[in-house]
Amino acid sequence: MDMTSTIGWLSIIPPILTIAMALITKEVIASLVIGILSGTLIYTGGDFISAITLLFETMSEKIFGQASISTSGAQISNSNAYILIFLALLGALVMVITNAGGSKAYGDWASKKIKSRKGAALATTALGGTMFIDDYFNCLAVGAVMRPVTDKYNISRSKLAYIIDSMAGPICIIVPISSWAAAIGSTITDSGIENGIFVFLKTIPYNFYAIITIIMVIYISSSNFNFGPMKKVEEDTIKNGVTDMIVQEDSMKNTDNNNVKSHVIDLFIPIGSLIIITIYFMLLFGDFFSSNISITQALGNTDVNLSLVIGAFLSLVISFFLFVPRKLISYKNFMASINSGVKTMVPSFLILILAWTMGGISRDFLKTGEFVGGLIQNSNISVAILPAIIFLISGILSFSMGTSWGTFAILIPIVVEISSVNQHELLIPILAATLGGAVLGDHCSPISDTTILASAGAQCEHISHVSTQMPYAILVGGCCFIGYLIVGITNNLILSFLSTLIIFILSIFIIKIYQKNNKKEKI
Numbered sequence: 001m002d003m004t005s006t007i008g009w010l011s012i013i014p015p016i017l018t019i020a021m022a023l024i025t026k027e028v029i030a031s032l033v034i035g036i037l038s039g040t041l042i043y044t045g046g047d048f049i050s051a052i053t054l055l056f057e058t059m060s061e062k063i064f065g066q067a068s069i070s071t072s073g074a075q076i077s078n079s080n081a082y083i084l085i086f087l088a089l090l091g092a093l094v095m096v097i098t099n100a101g102g103s104k105a106y107g108d109w110a111s112k113k114i115k116s117r118k119g120a121a122l123a124t125t126a127l128g129g130t131m132f133i134d135d136y137f138n139c140l141a142v143g144a145v146m147r148p149v150t151d152k153y154n155i156s157r158s159k160l161a162y163i164i165d166s167m168a169g170p171i172c173i174i175v176p177i178s179s180w181a182a183a184i185g186s187t188i189t190d191s192g193i194e195n196g197i198f199v200f201l202k203t204i205p206y207n208f209y210a211i212i213t214i215i216m217v218i219y220i221s222s223s224n225f226n227f228g229p230m231k232k233v234e235e236d237t238i239k240n241g242v243t244d245m246i247v248q249e250d251s252m253k254n255t256d257n258n259n260v261k262s263h264v265i266d267l268f269i270p271i272g273s274l275i276i277i278t279i280y281f282m283l284l285f286g287d288f289f290s291s292n293i294s295i296t297q298a299l300g301n302t303d304v305n306l307s308l309v310i311g312a313f314l315s316l317v318i319s320f321f322l323f324v325p326r327k328l329i330s331y332k333n334f335m336a337s338i339n340s341g342v343k344t345m346v347p348s349f350l351i352l353i354l355a356w357t358m359g360g361i362s363r364d365f366l367k368t369g370e371f372v373g374g375l376i377q378n379s380n381i382s383v384a385i386l387p388a389i390i391f392l393i394s395g396i397l398s399f400s401m402g403t404s405w406g407t408f409a410i411l412i413p414i415v416v417e418i419s420s421v422n423q424h425e426l427l428i429p430i431l432a433a434t435l436g437g438a439v440l441g442d443h444c445s446p447i448s449d450t451t452i453l454a455s456a457g458a459q460c461e462h463i464s465h466v467s468t469q470m471p472y473a474i475l476v477g478g479c480c481f482i483g484y485l486i487v488g489i490t491n492n493l494i495l496s497f498l499s500t501l502i503i504f505i506l507s508i509f510i511i512k513i514y515q516k517n518n519k520k521e522k523i
Helices: 005-027 030-045 049-066 081-099 104-112 117-130 137-154 157-172 177-188 196-206 206-223 231-238 267-283 295-300 304-323 331-344 346-366 370-376 383-400 404-422 424-444 451-459 462-489 492-523
Strands: 066-068 075-077
Touching: 005 030, 005 066, 005 346, 005 370, 005 404, 030 049, 030 346, 030 404, 049 081, 049 346, 049 370, 049 451, 066 117, 066 196, 075 267, 075 383, 081 137, 081 267, 081 304, 081 346, 104 117, 104 137, 104 267, 104 295, 117 137, 117 206, 117 451, 137 157, 137 404, 137 451, 157 177, 157 424, 157 451, 157 462, 177 196, 177 304, 177 346, 177 404, 177 451, 196 424, 206 462, 231 462, 267 346, 304 331, 331 346, 346 404, 370 404, 370 451, 383 404, 383 424, 383 462, 424 451, 424 462, 451 462, 462 492
Parallel strands: none
Antiparallel strands: 066 075
């Protein structure tokens, strides 16, 4: 029986219950399961057997999907199974590169080239910028590689953790060849928008938080400017050496030997191969080479999911012939690394599958987004402030749950429906605000997996990392909130971004003046 017409207010119970459970338990997977089950029970009128059946039917449909035809006539796979395969291959590739000594080789090379504190900080930032494939890989690899270099020049572990954390999520969320892009693109597609990865590409210029955070990291690394708790930690480290550290087993330890034969190319060839091969197949499947169309048109009509799978698989093959014949890693440990790498992606698998299922139940059966969108349309709330409000809500939710991916899973289906019902032209800014807010909350949250991994990668006291990073994240977040107010009112990207950047620069200038005056008063 179709219950859609009688659901009404009940349609918002699943997302509210999911959010409440996540805030209370801090367990996003269990919260999503409860939210999904509540949604199927509401739709089936409390019939438990029918609810369970609907749950797994929807989950199966969201994983395997159906093929569709693009506007250019090319077949595009809607199968989310490709995303799961890509994440598995990506986890394997990351582990293989690590165990073959590619990351360690970069660290050894960098230690010989770097001659100052500024150089060490900038090298850490640069390495973080190249590790855009996955945030977990970014946090652990950059930390393991750069710790000896930053220690040498008395850069605090808190500063190292800040650079790692602030380059991980932001770089992954604005680069289309990453696990984040694949997950977000698939979630957008499952929210009812054709070719989610193309929509994701459009959100990149509007992701003010990610862009300004990267700018801030580069500025702080090049100027040695610090404020808040970080200033005191850095001053103590310069005077007394690195003290804000913990000693733990290195999670990036090589499985074979010290790999004295490994070279910097052992890090960049596999990653470069993944990028080049994936882009090539995206253009190939988008008929770029056989038709007179632009790159943008090709990317808008390509099979992104399949391109990512082929790129990751061929990069893994290239890594095999790059590492095994040179005995950087044995055949046995190469295969063991694949197994270990896939296991690291299991939490991501679960969150994605549940996210797709939650989106399907809310959109296709409960019509949650349409209901909420209708409420907003009939209320006195100005649509112009939606980007800023969504940015704030996303940040609070991500902070509370400790996961940006979980926040994407809950909010993206809802904001897509709200945008389509109310003001479609603000869809891209609102989606970007959702993504940026999720990263902001992730940066501030002490229970965030990325924040914890950044502390682990830097081998820094976790509370020290959280307390020193939070003022930096809040400063950027405040500037971006104003930027999203402006973009909602004007719908002008250039004006909004420039306003955000100017506010950020003024904030730094004010902090510097305050520090200067405060120093004079103490003297």
